[in-house]
Amino acid sequence: MPTAPSSWPADGSKLDLADKKISGFFFRLLLPLPLECVLSVPGAFFGMPAFHSVAPATIACALGGCREAPETAMYAYAMCVCLLLAAWAYVQSSPSRVKTQAHLHTPPALVLSPMLGVALTRLIADAHAQSAAYLYLVVWYSSILPVITFKSAAGRRRPLASDAKHIGAEAVKAVGLKGLPNIPRMHATGDPNSAFPSGDVAGAVAFAFPLLRCTSSWSVTPASTWLLPACGCTCVLLSACGRMYYQAHHLLDVMCGALFAAGSGLLLETAFTGGLSSGDACSPSRGWWEPFVALVSLAAYAKLTKVHKAVPAGQKVE
Numbered sequence: 001m002p003t004a005p006s007s008w009p010a011d012g013s014k015l016d017l018a019d020k021k022i023s024g025f026f027f028r029l030l031l032p033l034p035l036e037c038v039l040s041v042p043g044a045f046f047g048m049p050a051f052h053s054v055a056p057a058t059i060a061c062a063l064g065g066c067r068e069a070p071e072t073a074m075y076a077y078a079m080c081v082c083l084l085l086a087a088w089a090y091v092q093s094s095p096s097r098v099k100t101q102a103h104l105h106t107p108p109a110l111v112l113s114p115m116l117g118v119a120l121t122r123l124i125a126d127a128h129a130q131s132a133a134y135l136y137l138v139v140w141y142s143s144i145l146p147v148i149t150f151k152s153a154a155g156r157r158r159p160l161a162s163d164a165k166h167i168g169a170e171a172v173k174a175v176g177l178k179g180l181p182n183i184p185r186m187h188a189t190g191d192p193n194s195a196f197p198s199g200d201v202a203g204a205v206a207f208a209f210p211l212l213r214c215t216s217s218w219s220v221t222p223a224s225t226w227l228l229p230a231c232g233c234t235c236v237l238l239s240a241c242g243r244m245y246y247q248a249h250h251l252l253d254v255m256c257g258a259l260f261a262a263g264s265g266l267l268l269e270t271a272f273t274g275g276l277s278s279g280d281a282c283s284p285s286r287g288w289w290e291p292f293v294a295l296v297s298l299a300a301y302a303k304l305t306k307v308h309k310a311v312p313a314g315q316k317v318e
Helices: 014-028 031-044 049-053 055-062 071-092 095-105 105-123 127-154 168-177 181-189 201-212 225-243 253-271 290-305
Strands: none
Touching: 014 168, 014 225, 014 253, 031 071, 031 181, 031 201, 031 225, 049 055, 049 071, 049 095, 049 105, 055 071, 055 105, 055 127, 055 201, 071 095, 071 105, 071 181, 095 105, 095 181, 105 127, 105 290, 127 201, 127 253, 127 290, 201 225, 201 253, 225 253
């Protein structure tokens, strides 16, 4: 896809150059292939619709809701996790599979993956854990709405699509030396003007939200009172580092993506419970259908407003 000039921040503006300078350490960083493979999961999965096939059940189990799950159901969940990781390894194994990688982000994946994710969660988790899983999906869809709106309005170039004089020769060279080059290639060819804000980091915050807000909703081990929130925050940090490492986003992009998701989550919790101090964010009364209402609303909004377009209307592409 051709690259258009950024609407905001303007290419080469003080804010843009300062952001690139602060983020430059990650742009230039080169990790050993095993570490890069590990980083690619938090760096790419939280904004990937296909991840919804296993993320809800993962949250449910992390919160202690799968202790009485049928063995066959747990095998099915483990198989889905392995299949997703195998698909990820497959699409990263050859430069010719850049387009195949994009299938993990297509509308069919956006629709089918949460169906599988909700079905798995209902098979293996208790009512409270199911509620936490549904909360994750609702927060994800709700936080993506402002993300895609601002993406369309800002039309900011990704670091990998920026001018060399702005990002620096070392960063330009580094992106071609990444051990998993299909990640930056997909963004360079598919959506080079989608830097601000980061949908992946917003997705990471949506994933962490139930771990932070639902831990005390039912009986869990004492360690989980600090371990689960710590794990959630770690997921967000690793996602942000991964997005900058692959030159998909700047520091400003990942910070704003995180803020949008955190704000969406807190607003939803207030709406659901009548206040942030009620401690009922994961009420078992939450229905399995709520994520799909949020998904349909998001799809309708994107279709009507056309905010999913990477290049803002009226901009001249290079």
